[in-house]
Amino acid sequence: MAAPRTLPRLDADNRFFWTGGAEGQLRLMRCQDCKTFIHPPRPVCRKCLSEHVLPEAVAGTGVIDTYTVNYQKWHPALEVPFVIARVAIDGAPGVYLTTNIVGCAVDQVDVGDRVRVKFEQQGDVYLPLFEKIG
Numbered sequence: 001m002a003a004p005r006t007l008p009r010l011d012a013d014n015r016f017f018w019t020g021g022a023e024g025q026l027r028l029m030r031c032q033d034c035k036t037f038i039h040p041p042r043p044v045c046r047k048c049l050s051e052h053v054l055p056e057a058v059a060g061t062g063v064i065d066t067y068t069v070n071y072q073k074w075h076p077a078l079e080v081p082f083v084i085a086r087v088a089i090d091g092a093p094g095v096y097l098t099t100n101i102v103g104c105a106v107d108q109v110d111v112g113d114r115v116r117v118k119f120e121q122q123g124d125v126y127l128p129l130f131e132k133i134g
């Protein structure tokens, strides 16, 4: 199941995001002054330029905003087809994660479906994938 993936390079700005799954938490950077969520994470708020930004855990649920089904076998070990989706994250207005929907057949996925994060660990990295709720 764990097909090879190109893993992100962890750095001081993004480590909290890619390792939050170790504690079962989806964490997003948030400006502590204007409360805007900042994703991808940056050390400065893009809205008010504050440097007072910290990771915060969110619920880990969301809604499929759009998706596509990949049938191309990019790697011999890759299982196809699979869904690439953009998920609007609950409680974090304006934050969308591009991810995979797992745990169901590709024809069971639709725009508007409610989903919940399901982390896939690969080394130090916990990839935030999503599965349908209910």
Ligand SMILES: [Zn+2]
Binding pocket: 031, 032, 033, 034, 035, 036, 045, 046, 047, 048, 049, 050
């Ligand atoms: Zn701000």
